[in-house]
Amino acid sequence: MPIITPQNDFDAEDSEALEFRRLSREEAQALREIQPPISPWRVIRLQVVVGFLVSLLAWLFTMNLAVVWSAAYGALVVVIPAMLFARGLMSQFSSINAMTAGFGFFVWEAAKIAVSVAMLFAAPKLVAGLDWLVMLIGLVVTLKVYWVALLMRPKLKLMNKS
Secondary structure, three states, rough: OOOOHHHOOOHHHHHHHHHOOOHHHHHHHHHHOOOOOOOOOHHHHHHHHHHHHOOOOHHHOOOOOOHHHHHHHHHHHHHHHHHHHHHOOOOHHHHHHHHHHHHHHHHHHHHHHHHHHHHHHHHHHHOOOHHHHHHHHHHHHHHHHHHHHHOOOOOOOOOOOO
16 A cells, blocks of 8 residues: 655755744734624623523513523523633633633633533423523524624724825
């Protein structure tokens, strides 16, 4: 059986473009001004609004309080763990250095997933007359806010090179 070697389009000249270098304070500040960060709390506020709107639509379509609570609980399954995650990432421990920030990200993401799963298991006991389909609709619609937040982020500011 013949061995097929991969074709390498990588030139030595391209390796210089791939080298990493540490930014100066001024370069880092300029990069932050060009690409402003999205606040996780802004995204969570938007999730709360969307969760409320889904619950309101559930009320308008069904006039059934159990359906409304199901939709609201689905939104809460996204919002409460997201608040926990954002609070954990914004803590002082998570901002000591890059190593603790990376470790903190994984710890708080695991906590977020665990709380979400626990809330889903607790749903039948907490919401009387739970409608699983409506709860999942509320959950999915609220979860999609992450993508909407990416689309609504502030536009990149162009640097003036004068």
